[in-house]
Amino acid sequence: MSSFGSYVRERRERLKASDATFSVRQLAVRIGVEPSFLSKVERGETPPPSEEKVKALAIELGEDPDVLLALAGKVSSDLQEAIRKRPELFAAVIRELKDVPDQAVLRIVREVRDGKW
Amino acid sequence: MSSFGSYVRERRERLKASDATFSVRQLAVRIGVEPSFLSKVERGETPPPSEEKVKALAIELGEDPDVLLALAGKVSSDLQEAIRKRPELFAAVIRELKDVPDQAVLRIVREVRDGKW
DNA sequence: GACAGCGTGTACTAAGTAGTATACACTACA
DNA sequence: TGTAGTGTATACTACTTAGTACACGCTGTC
Numbered sequence: 001m002s003s004f005g006s007y008v009r010e011r012r013e014r015l016k017a018s019d020a021t022f023s024v025r026q027l028a029v030r031i032g033v034e035p036s037f038l039s040k041v042e043r044g045e046t047p048p049p050s051e052e053k054v055k056a057l058a059i060e061l062g063e064d065p066d067v068l069l070a071l072a073g074k075v076s077s078d079l080q081e082a083i084r085k086r087p088e089l090f091a092a093v094i095r096e097l098k099d100v101p102d103q104a105v106l107r108i109v110r111e112v113r114d115g116k117w
Numbered sequence: 118m119s120s121f122g123s124y125v126r127e128r129r130e131r132l133k134a135s136d137a138t139f140s141v142r143q144l145a146v147r148i149g150v151e152p153s154f155l156s157k158v159e160r161g162e163t164p165p166p167s168e169e170k171v172k173a174l175a176i177e178l179g180e181d182p183d184v185l186l187a188l189a190g191k192v193s194s195d196l197q198e199a200i201r202k203r204p205e206l207f208a209a210v211i212r213e214l215k216d217v218p219d220q221a222v223l224r225i226v227r228e229v230r231d232g233k234w
Numbered sequence: 235g236a237c238a239g240c241g242t243g244t245a246c247t248a249a250g251t252a253g254t255a256t257a258c259a260c261t262a263c264a
Numbered sequence: 265t266g267t268a269g270t271g272t273a274t275a276c277t278a279c280t281t282a283g284t285a286c287a288c289g290c291t292g293t294c
Contacts, residue, residue, distance in 0.1 A: 014254080015164070022239060023241085024238075024240075024242090025240065025241075026239095033282090033283075033284090034188060034283075034285075035240090035241075035242085035281085036241085036243080036283055036284085036285085036286090037282085037283060037284075038242095039241060039242055039243095039244095043242085045242095046282085047281080047282090048279090049281095049282070049283080050281080050282065050283085053282090053283095058256065062174045064204070064205055064264080065203060066204040066208040067178075067204050069204065070200070070201040070204035071201075073201065074201075074202060075192070075197045075200050075204075076208065078212075079207075079208060079211050079212070080202065082211050082212070083187070083192050083196065083216045084187040084190065084191075084192060086219065087147075087181070087183040087184050087187035087192075088181060088183060088184060088185065089219055089222055089223070090196075090211065090214075091183040091193065091196060091235065092165050092223075092226055093210070093214065093222060093226055094131070094199050094200070094207065095196070095198050095199070096226050096229055096230060097197075097207075097210065097229065098199045100229060102203065102206055104229070105206055105210060106209075108210075108225055108229065109209055109210055111225075112213050112214065112217060112221075112225065113213060116163075140269080140270065140271085141270075141271060142269075142270065142273090143269095149274095150252090150253070150254090151253075151254055151255075152270090152271075153251085153254085153255085153256090153271085153272065153273080153274090154253060154254075156271060156272055156273095157273095160272090162272095163251095163252085163253085164250090164251075164252085166252070166253080167251085167252065168252095168292085170252090170253095210292075222272085225247085
């Protein structure tokens, strides 16, 4: 059920069509793992790699690191750290916004950025 | 450096002063671990236990589970799941609110709750 | 027909996670 | 003085994480 692997494979194959350096071997070297390991990851034979490697993979594939981490079942450590620094606050925020539609949440974010609070 | 253990120990000792059932042994049984393990955790000889045990501990000690999890270096799995379901959105929210003072964040959350968005 | 490059199968490992089980020494108390 | 309860030391274990190292067979090409 690991959609992470097939997602990466699909994305990589697409890029490989127009750029031969997106072979398993070469991409693996670029993100700092052994080719056989990336191969196993793509086929879901092994769980997704560490946060660091997933982020490197995201950058190579031109994907959003947070999205790829999510597919890997992870949450970026900088987000976790922000939550751990003010656990009550962020727990409240996240649980409150959990079921609020994207549009509404984005409006809030924009207002914060514009200093309208 | 593990503040988690000493924090738990202090809370437990405080409760034990007026309730003898807050011994290492009895509390350990209530949260579902061996007494020797809780002892080691409190002395920082072993890293904090699993999320499940930390939550049980928080409830027994009358503490906020999210706060105790934060001390354990963890983030509640339900929060992680919420983030993983909409990674771009929540990554934006958290990074945007990271340096915003509590007061302001709380006001925003209240406005959301009151449907002022 | 050799050589480069490809994807993958197999075997292995070092470190971390999350504890259990048992025994020991000490204190209170009846 | 025995026994109930306390905290802890020691030894051990099963599972997971996060990979490496190497070899194999296939394909294209020069």
